[in-house]
Amino acid sequence: MPRGSRHDLTGILLEAGLHPVLRVADGGEWRLDVTGRYRHLLGRRVRVAGIRSGFDLLDVLQIEQA
Template sequence: MPRGSHHDETGLLLEDHGPLSLSRDAGGTWRLDVSPSAKRMVGCRVRVIGARADFDLLDVSQIKAVQPSDG
């Protein structure tokens, strides 16, 4: 996947001593470059839209909580 590639992912929002990360429904993890206000959703299932900024880093343009059936 090249840098700048667009991604629309769903999964569990996690915080591990600093940066937030997304544990993807499809497997794997992204580190997230996201607004600090997203911390209110830690532990929730979320949809993240953004662009790849580095090997495992997404520059998030949109994040929102979703219900389990929203996919």
Template sequence: MPRGAAHLETGKLGHDGHGFLLLMDGGGRWRLDITRSQRKLVGEQVIVRGTRADFDLLDVHKIWQAGEPEPRTMYEALICLLGNFKT
């Protein structure tokens, strides 16, 4: 799969001495480029939307707990808000 390919993956969020991992339900795994603020999701089943950056590395755009709706980015929320604004 080429770099820059978009991915939507589901699995358990893990952490080792080098960073965060997505342990996929089908048996594979991805290293994840995310912030430490996502630490609260370690051990949980999550959904990750991101872009392949290297052989086994995803640049994560969004990560959320499985079973929950996909969160909006600040940009998406602003567009939604402005779209509903009437003069």
């Protein structure tokens, strides 16, 4: 997956230090560079749309409860 590619993912949002983590069904995890309000979604299943900006880092464009 090249940098700059768009991803639409669904998984569980977890707290993990500087960047929250999205744990997807296949066991993978993405770190999320997210601004704005997201803490009310921690521990819940969410949909995330974002642009890959690092090996496992997504710049979040949209996050919502799934």
